[in-house]
Amino acid sequence: MAWHLYRLGRWSFRHRRIVISFWIGLLLLMGVGASTLSGKTSDQFTLPGIESIEAFDLMKERTPDAAPDGATARIVFQAPEGEKLTDPENAAAVKEALAAVDSKNVMTPPEARVLAATSEDGRTGYASIQYAKQSIELTDADREALETAPEVAQDAGLTVAIGGDALQEIPAQGLTELIGVGLAVIVLLITFGSLLMAGMPLLTAIIGVGIGVAGITTLTGFIDLGSSTPTLALMLGLAVGIDYALFIASRYRHEIHVGRSQEEAAGRAVGTAGSAVVFAGLTVVIALAGLSIVNINFLTQMGLAASATVAVAVLIALTLLPALFGAAGGKIGWGKIPFIKAPDPEDETVKNTMGRRWADLITKHRIKTLVGGLVVAGVVAIPVASMQLALPDDGTAPDGTGPRVAYDLIADNFGAGTNGPLLVVVDTKGADDPEAAVSATVKKVESVKKDVAAVLSPVPAKDAAPAEAEAFEGQLEATDYAIITLVPKSGPSDADTQTLVEDLRDEVSGVEADTGATVYVTGQTAVGVDISEKLADAFPKYLVVVVGLAFILLLIVFRSILVPLKAVAGFLLSVGVSLGATVAVFQWGWFADLIGVDKSGPVLFMLPLLLTGILFGLAMDYEVFLVSRMREEFVHGRPAKESVVFGFQYGARVVTAAAAIMVGVFGSFALGDEVIIKSIGFGLAVGVLADAFLVRMTIVPAFMALMGDRMWWLPKWLDKAMPNLDIEGESLVRRVEERDAAERETVPVA
Incomplete structure (x- = not known):
């Protein structure tokens, strides 16, 4: 391998214009693709084969118009001190704001857009808006209607915050990333002592990251990718891109220091340090691509996207860097900083x-x-x-953002669990007595008192009007399932909520044997619990493989x-x-x-x-x-x-x-x-x-x-059985010496 990389390094050095043009052209091409073909990203975490997702699939199958996993917006209103939301002016402003949340994907009808609850002091209330599609599928019109709807309430003096995933924000790259780049520049200057040598690893890393992230952004127009996927690729691509180029550039400087020609130094640097770069990059690529063995779509996408960016970083370090060495020529030490001593660490005299x-x-x-x-x-x-x-939920959003304000207002006034209710779905299709199966499930659910703040039962009370009972029976006959809503005492991501999900499933496990009905615990909170447990179970398996x-x-x-x-x-x-x-x-x-x-x-x-x-x-x-x-x-x-x-x-x-x-x-x-x-x-x-x-x-x-x-x-038998990768470049040194000796023999004597 070292010999082939040596030849690649020398070829790139000689054909530097071709190599540099290729990589810059590829960067421009990816940039055009990103600006014209990109789509939206999403943080929807779904996984087939787990109970909470199976419940969603059942609901969508029985009621195609329903969207149990669709985007949700929680709009929180708070009146000023000394006022209540029920005051005529405030009530009118809330009603008008909720009516303005109107777009083609809103499922909640106008008459149902009311405050779901009001706090004891009457100042705070919230309403939930359900969408027919997941967050990634919402249109700009959907988001604009939701964002502008509260303006009338805000003009009336109310505090309004929007939580949920309907306005899911894509992580933006801020100025903090420049701190890492700045530190990289300082380290490179200290390492090489010259502006040109320090700039080469940084330049190649930026080009590699640009190609990788632009390629990922282009792919968002064709497949669903998480919003964190480009950021992960940027993070890794920048780090390994600088490091891989640093290793090769450091070896190149050493080869120049011992008196080799520039082309020979480039070849040897790529053949020796480049061999280690190939192996190191291969391990990163394999480890990231290996995330696919967990069989979770979004994690597979993140791993493959990041591994592709790392692979680009390796290829650029092996080809573009020696091409830049050739372009610099004898000016490789340009921009030497007088007060920085950067000795060759391989100089045996030091x-x-x-x-x-x-x-x-x-x-x-x-x-x-x-x-x-x-x-x-x-x-x-x-x-x-x-x-x-x-x-992560809205409770982990940065302070002062809309989702965090909405989460805190709901948690403070209605309990943290209101931000993530659980749903118990009773599939009555196999039950002899559907109403009895639902009643039995309700009793089981109500027996879990410890961590439950409220249970909203679908079963009509004993003194319910006949019309209410008939409506429930008619709905049950039409859909063959019923939904029981639970409000946990703890927040969606709290450990107590995870325990509650497990306790509920244990409690209702006997309902099917007793009634023939199948019971599922679901809701977005339960989906989070299931995915977390799935990943926790997969971690040892992945660790063994790695x-x-x-x-x-x-x-x-x-x-x-x-x-x-x-x-x-x-x-x-x-x-x-x-x-x-x-x-x-x-x-x-x-x-x-x-x-x-x-x-x-x-x-x-x-x-x-x-x-x-x-x-x-x-x-x-x-x-x-x-x-x-x-x-x-x-x-x-x-x-x-x-x-x-x-x-x-x-x-x-x-x-x-x-x-x-x-x-x-x-x-x-x-x-x-x-x-x-x-x-x-x-x-x-x-x-x-x-x-x-x-x-x-x-x-x-x-x-x-x-x-x-x-x-x-x-063991000798194992030594003979294994291939020789020659990471240290021993065979390269031997072949170069043999080549040089052969060339000397063919030179005619004057």
Whole structure:
């Protein structure tokens, strides 16, 4: 592989105009597609084969005009101090505002647009508007009618806020992301000491991200994608794009430093560091694409979109970067910054580097370092044991936004559970006595008193008018199902609500055997609970696949048993630290104010899977770039302990720079307003920080120095059976030397 990449690097260097034109042309093409073909994104999380979704399907099948999973808007009104919503002027303003919510997809008829409830003091009330389509399918006219309808009430002096998913906002890219880019520029300047060399990795990363995100945006016109999908691709593409280019550019500078020609240096840089980039990028792509094994559509889409962006970043680093080397020519050091010293870390005459001093310290106190590192990682990972997963709701929206204001007003005046009622659907098609089956279900539901604030029964009271009873029986005969609405005491994403869903299902489990009716617990809140549980169940399976893949790949790359075992164990430590810190901040609320988390709650339901997949690839990046240099030194004859020290010295500077860039990029996303992106950015920033500096640059060298020669043991039969990927470029050096020798023999003697 190294030889083919070497040839690719030299070809790209020579044909730089073609390569540069191709990538810029592709960027422009994707940009045109994004601006003309893009569609809307959605955060609708659905999953076939779970109880709550099956209930929705049943309702839509029996009543095709119904839209149980359609978008919902909750409009909250609050009168000024000393007034009530029932005051004539306020009541008229509310009625007029609700009547104005009129568009073709609104299912709630005008006569039903009334306040569902009013608070005890009469100041606050809310109304629910049901739509025929999901949020992604609503038209601009639907949204505009909903947004402008409250104006008449606001003009009358009422406070109005709109919650629900009908006005679902797409996460916007803010200025916080520029912090990560700014930090990347600073790190690159310190690493290379010149403006031109520092700008190349940044330029290639931006082009790669532009192509990837524009391509994803174009796809939104053809398939449904989540609103967080482009942001995840941007986050990863920017981070790995800079890092991969950084590794190759650093090697190119070293090859120039030892006196090679520019074209030869470009070829060798791509053939050596590029080999590690291919492997590292492949692990990220496989880990992200592997999210599809969970069989959840939106997670598969996010994984595939991000993996495609990472693949583009790899291709650009292997081709566009050497082309830029060729375009720069002898001016590669242009823009040198006088006060920044950027020595070549592979210059053997420079021995007193910070990386060398750190490696000497670690290997000298290897037992203390190893034990201390494991203790730190274990302590930070403790909160994982109490991790709770849930879908984000309006209660996690940023302070001051419409959805958050609406959620808080409802929670304060009617209870948090009013923001996410549960539905118990009784399928009476197989029941001998449908009314009796519904009554039996109601009794079962009412027996769950602990966490239920109210039960709205569909069964007419004993003293109901005959017309009411006949209407209920007629409806039941027409649809063969009844709906019981429950209002939990706790909010939609609270742990108590998840427990309530489980308790309800346990309580009604015997209804089918007793009456023949099938009972489902559903509603958007139950859907969130089901998806969270599905992901929690899938996490161990995914972890086994990822860990198994890591072991096999590293076994082939490093031709050792202990190296992949150590790498996998270190990866698990990094995941534990990342998830532990995320639980402590987002669920427990520790130091939450520092990153703008104003309300703690369960962890984002897909976070463990995403963090595992992404950190797996990034952890293997640092493992490959550090340990491959150690193995190279060991193979070339250095003693085991010295190979750790020298390999660390050569790779520590570039890995430190790469990790600092990733922490900065991911950390900048953690400073945004969108809770989904904030939690992902924070988890990744902590994970990279732990993996690079605690695991790969502290625990790993201490363990390797402790194990000595045993670190590189491999059974002979296994060594012969495995392919040789040659990540270190040993075969490349041999073939280049053979080629040069052959060329010298063919040169005629003067």
